[in-house]
Amino acid sequence: MNSTTVRILDHRTPEEREREFLPGMGKPWLLPFYDVFSRFSGVRPLHDRAAALAGIAPGEIVLDVGCGTASLSLAVLRAQPAARVTGLDPDVAALRVAARKASRRRVPLTLVQGFADRLPTGDGSLDHIVSSLALHHVPDEARIRFGQEAFRALRPGGKVTIVDFGSADGADGATGTDGATGATGADGATGGAHGAGQAGGEGHQHGRGRTRGPGSRGGYGRVRGHGGAGEHGGAGRGHSAVAANPHTARNLEGGLLRLFTDAGFTDAREIAHVEHRYGPITFVQATRA
Numbered sequence: 001m002n003s004t005t006v007r008i009l010d011h012r013t014p015e016e017r018e019r020e021f022l023p024g025m026g027k028p029w030l031l032p033f034y035d036v037f038s039r040f041s042g043v044r045p046l047h048d049r050a051a052a053l054a055g056i057a058p059g060e061i062v063l064d065v066g067c068g069t070a071s072l073s074l075a076v077l078r079a080q081p082a083a084r085v086t087g088l089d090p091d092v093a094a095l096r097v098a099a100r101k102a103s104r105r106r107v108p109l110t111l112v113q114g115f116a117d118r119l120p121t122g123d124g125s126l127d128h129i130v131s132s133l134a135l136h137h138v139p140d141e142a143r144i145r146f147g148q149e150a151f152r153a154l155r156p157g158g159k160v161t162i163v164d165f166g167s168a169d170g171a172d173g174a175t176g177t178d179g180a181t182g183a184t185g186a187d188g189a190t191g192g193a194h195g196a197g198q199a200g201g202e203g204h205q206h207g208r209g210r211t212r213g214p215g216s217r218g219g220y221g222r223v224r225g226h227g228g229a230g231e232h233g234g235a236g237r238g239h240s241a242v243a244a245n246p247h248t249a250r251n252l253e254g255g256l257l258r259l260f261t262d263a264g265f266t267d268a269r270e271i272a273h274v275e276h277r278y279g280p281i282t283f284v285q286a287t288r289a
């Protein structure tokens, strides 16, 4: 799944070519601004932190699900240049940006056009699955299938490391931050490209140009300022906006932890948490037993 060059492969079935998806900034025409917003509102520290928390070893095979413009893939390669990384996303325009970034940095990266609920890899073939700010873009049933696909595609002992809007609070028995990695605050002060990118949008426009479903309630465009909550608090305005948005609300109260537990992972836990200005950000890790 890897090479010494940058390439884009198409993993879609004929049916998937017709399938809608929610692009990175809600509307396809906003894509050129995605990385600019990321840079200036501080999403990059989230990518770097997720890559550090993943702790990927040399030679490990890594899949970045919902990679978009591959910022997390590239963070993984900065943290572990000997990793073999593939990015998966349905948005070919984002993958083209990703390919240009990887080429400029002269790093090998395989990019695959496809969906989270059908991973482009064989059983037990991955060491690690990473994903940043993407799972809240995936519809409910596809998210469940993604959890099952992650379990199928990882080798025993393989891990998922996810960063997304969400929280562990209220999870049914799931653990919270582990203290060693769960410090917060610094990253939270950096702002959010993702939220800013959707500012002003009247809803998520899906990849084939139509707006529909829960996305019509908008992204994070009405969020202003810091959430104001403490390390694990949920009272801030950012938290309210994440709770009010049906895409991100699914990740609150242990939603991501349940996703992986239900898929058969034994130790899904929140390993870090950031109160971002656009809402609570959770870092979740789980091991395939």
Ligand SMILES: C[S@@+](CC[C@H](N)C(=O)[O-])C[C@H]1O[C@@H](n2cnc3c(N)ncnc32)[C@H](O)[C@@H]1O
Binding pocket: 021, 022, 023, 024, 025, 065, 066, 067, 068, 069, 070, 071, 072, 088, 089, 090, 091, 094, 114, 115, 116, 117, 131, 132, 133, 134, 135, 137, 138, 139, 142, 194
């Ligand atoms: C907010 S962007 C995050 C991109 C990147 N991971 C980052 O952190 O910058 C969300 C990404 O999820 C992708 N996406 C939407 N639906 C998806 C699906 N069903 N499967 C995989 N990715 C999906 C979008 O195309 C978009 O690139």
